[in-house]
Amino acid sequence: MSRRRSLRSRLTLLVTAAVALAIAVCAAVCWFLVRGELLGQVERSLDVPKGPQGVEWIEQYCSGAVVGRMPPPPRFQLLQVIDAGGGRCVVGTTGVRVVPSDRTLAGAPEGRGEFRDGVTDDGAPVRVLVRSVGSGLAVMEARPLAEFQSTLTTLAWILAGVAALGVVGAASAGLLVSRTALRPVGRLAEAVEHVARTEDLGTRIPVEGTDEIARLGASFNAMTAALAGSRERQRRLIADAGHELRTPLTSLRTNVDLLLRSENTGRPLDPAAKRRLLAGLKAQFEEMSTLVGDLLQLSRPADEHEPYIEVAFHDVVGSAVRRAGLRAPDTPIDADLESWYVHGDPAALERAVVNLLDNAVKFSTGPVTVRLGDGELTVRDHGPGIPADELPYVFDRFWRSPSARSMPGSGLGLAIVAQAVRDAEGEVAVENAAGGGTVARVRLPGSPARG
Structure with missing residues (x-):
């Protein structure tokens, strides 16, 4: 199997072929135009004597009489008369006769006559003007085409040379x-190979202009x-996850070491202390499980989710309110929900609402208010609020306010909320609420009635 040509060689061949074809077409058109003009000149040079005077002169000339008032035709013209019986009379001194044919003699027109191709006795091609002059005579005036053909041959060689030079020039121009x-x-290509070889995603290509090549470089x-941003986010996620996992793992190892030491030394722990230790281990395992689940949720590609279906968002919010109430029975939740149907993943949306409610319950010193109306869900708490300079970071992964770092949590709850809402195109x-506390607003596209 032959090796496929490079793009440069294919482009060179394409340009060369296109230019060569154009030159060939132009040369052929030029040759035919010149041929037509030369043939027209040959035909305009033919002139058969006209009228009764011409007929009388032809008859006297062919009978041998001397007629002085009309000169013989030029030397390069062959004038020949053919009578009704097929006899021929060559006018002039050349002695060269044109071979007549049945088509030549048949229906010789009067007036301007008709141009036809013919040959002489020795096979030389001629251009013939045939005309009937009356008295049963047909006059054939012919002119040899040797000079005409020689000129065309010379022109053909010249055009062929020009075409060859043009092809060479086209190949050079195509290569350039x-x-x-x-x-x-x-x-x-070099940049792509460099990235593939070194994985250096900081490589950039200078972009000049606005053509397709520039657009390709910009793309x-x-x-x-x-890709560099994705790698950086992945690196940060791994680093932050490692940092967040370090604390519960250290605590788990300490508690397990304490249990093992009590068993190995034969000094069992106080039952109450042991129960507290085991309860702490269980809480730490639950915290780690939640953290791992949150990491898996955030690392999931956007196209890997359950098929979106029509969801009764008010039912989702109601279920999340009930779950939050079970987790924090001491904090009242006031819910007022209107019907609203959206397209999305019910589980992801419910988890997002639960995270909002968990945050509100965690910081609120009073009741939490939940409202769903006109496609907008608001969750308001009565806590200390969030400093204005920290509001832009609340949806960042692992971000936690300095004042809340002593409280349980991984800093992933609102990041999961943002991802779930973004996936649902919401x-x-x-923001800080008037009168204290914060209010979270979620707006999802949908309708108040089932579609």
């Missing part, structure tokens, strides 16, 4: 054009920037 046009593509730069925001 391909090198110039594909130079940015070559830089792009490559955008792709590498997106919007979410957190």
